Amino acid sequence: MRGVVHMVLTPLAVTILGLLNERTMHPYEMYQLAATRRGRLVKIRPGSLYHTVSRLEGEGLVRTTGTDRAGNRPERTMYEITDPGRDALGRRVSDMLATPVREHPQFPLALAEAHNLESGAVVELLHERLGRLDGEIDELATAAGGTGTPRIFGLGNEYLLAVARAEREWLRELVSDIDSGTLPWLDLLEGFTFARRDHSGSAKD
Template sequence: MSVVGQPGRNAMTPLAIAVLASLDERPMHPYEMYQVLMARREDLLVKVRPGSLYHAVARLAADELVRAEGTEREGNRPERTTYRITDTGRDALRGRITELLRAPVQEYPIFRVALAEAHTLPAEQVVALLRERAGRLGEAVTDADAMIAWASTHRIPRRYWFVLEYIQATIQAELTWIERFAADLDAGEIEWEIFDPDTGERITDSGDPTHEWPPGDHPDAAPRPRWAAGAARD
């Protein structure tokens, strides 16, 4: 972790961002941060575990992005140290959020890899698997609907939960695409390799010219998107 203007700031982890954002609201001890993050269902956004959260706070303190403000004890519970965000930490937080909002980042989601290599499975199996996934995505959309309705009913300021609307929209978009693609594949509208039903071996057509992709330096190579290459945008 490093401060604004120094190399390595982009290494700020998602959990560190969540911790700094929590402390930007008010000083807290780590267990309170954990409770706040879980209550706001930020475990949908970052991996939140008590141990990893305490480690993240310790790293932020070592980098002087937060500082210990005092300890307190309630009954027989262990002492808890309260932390406050520093000016440097606030600058680092706002700078990192600004970068992430401004330009897309190639995050390499594993599902895309599975889609790209799905041709290694028989078409009927891919259809079945995608329809199973679609059912689970439908449940996720319903869950997002419920959380949005709860936040609205309880008059939670929208700035704290509009990310749920984004999650809902992205899940719905994936669901819509999967249903359409599975229907096309099931209808035989997509060329697919044939597999021997007894052995599972692929029956290939060695004369298929579409199997070969031109290398990156070839004039006919597939174009590379600027944002995927990490190009800066104004």
């Protein structure tokens, strides 16, 4: 039944609705703009984008407005957002802004298990990560400062830049603590043992 949204709005669906909320577009233009603006925030592939547009149309969140032809290029179907699509976009973005989601990225897990490696190896690996992080920060900073796009459209990338800079600062301190011995590594913690617990929760020797 139209008007009742059954589709879960994926990040790509949110991106498409956001673009169409600006103006009518054909899928290839959506792909180009999404890759430029949201390439670091959303996984974007042409096939996935076309499929998502089709799903959005099936749910009544977007609709076709005709076709467009530029020069000798094939005709392209144009799409616009509908009122239900605009409502769904607003609700989804509001929920994403207000509600923290517990995600499970790999790096915090790797840090939690880093004690299984020698401290020297961990320091070397973190230096490698810092080098790559420096490159990512440079790219994000360049994108943020040189596109000529109003800041309001780049807040997602601005957030990624702030997070990357914070991670770099924290990692530098961590490497320093490991190198200096301020953070004793597992093999240096004399007498440290992992307590085994029975099902009642009491520690066993």
